[in-house]
Amino acid sequence: MDTPFSAPDTSPPPIDPTGRSFYCHGLTLLIDARVPFLVGGAYALECYTGISRHTKDLDIFVRPDDRDRIIEILASAGYQADVTYPHWLAKAYYGEYFIDIIFSSGNGICAVDEAWFEHAPRRDILGVPVLLCPIEEIIWSKSFVLERERYDGADIAHILRVCSDRLNWPRLMDRFGAHWRVLLSHLVLFGFIYPAERSRIPDWVMQRLLALLADELRSAPPSERLCQGTLLSREQYLTDIMRWGYQDARLQPKGRMTHENIAHWTAAIDVKE
Template sequence: MGDQHRITHALMNEVLLRAVDALQAGNVPNALMGGLASAALGRSRHTHDIDLFVRELDADRALGALERAGFRTERTDPTWLYKAFWSDTMVDVIFVSKGGVRFDEDMREHCRPVEIGGRPIDALGPEDMLVIKAVANAEHVPRHWHDALSIVAAGDLDWPYLLRRARPHASRVASLLLYALSDGQRLPAEPVRELVEAAMADVPPHPAETEAEHHLTARLREALATDPRVNEPHLSVLVCRQEVTVRGQVATPARRRAIGLVLRELAGDHRVRNEVEVT
């Protein structure tokens, strides 16, 4: 890092601490997001501003608290963004992120402390940062994609929480995780598979897919969940073009064989592909 970047970085840290102190004095819950949070959770990179996430209902109070602390402020866009300035350093006060993501209590409870200027500051957890970055990615801002990949690479993820937060944006997050896999990162298979399935469930059916296929899929899923020989409600079932494919993980080879047997009993003329793994 060059001398100028070091000076800029130190100034941004100073302004960040000043802004956080102002919001705390105003009793405004907040969390660090954006480039500074990405640098703390994933990869280090230069950023030109500070991003703080607040609740939508607190947006005006947040701006007032910053004004009282000496910041210049503006109501930039009342649908999602206000700004505050300390000299030439800009603080984005974000209350609705892209994709309608909002700072809620669940997100607040999963914040992580990061050290800024020798002090702990609440930052969004890596799971929420990953989702936000995946959703925000676009051709003119590819840094979001690579920020998210670096958070995945860091490996410190609460996968059940990530799945819960990612479901409304399943196709974006699934695409990111599949890319990470293709790039050699080691990820747990089942969460990725669940997100891919959630993403595909949102895809309108192709005209070639018949109502009979949908009914058969539902019947097979119910059988796998309720048949005492199997009792596996979390398996993936796909019926397409006279073929039934089942995927997932089970504990024993006997359970895998039972799955194939149950499917063949119900699938009629459809070919059965049993791709279930024994773990």
């Protein structure tokens, strides 16, 4: 006799007291020091969508100019804290738990600026009143995470399903700027994922993006051999750069990263085969 299928329990285990204490203490230290920061990652995703995904880290987003001060505050409290990648990430540790101190993105595009703070809602995280990353910036930064081992497209689809009516669409489109094709790709996938929900994306947004695509199709392609795949994955387009002679879109002046930034970021790839 066949056993009836039952869905696995996907609810995350509650965060243990050690991790909670570390995160709360870290947040409180920064609040007391009056250093501006925003909470993102899994905790912001839960606030916006109701999807719980507890990990052993807490993501805070800060202005680049505040990075070193935050490291100093957390280090003075006895936590190990250092710059992991100079172009976008620092970390503070307490045993197996850590706080990610994020001031840009792995591809160098999504630097934290004043607009992140101007549009940030206030929420309680772990009982601490904080500012959340705005929905638009979460979508913007997650849209470029298309690694083989990590794909944030499902997070974007879930955010759009719940929050589309609260989005500042002109601001979101401005964030993508010349990378509007990336936004269009996620919106097209949203209509595929949720056929009955596709009206959640305003018609004028799709029409404006499709008009950009139509204009592009009527013009000649650029002459320079540029690979923008490196903005989506640090690993999967290395062949294009190293063997096929394409320019790396991350590299200055096209992008915001130096040769040293790229080399450091590439060296950290977890080679499994």
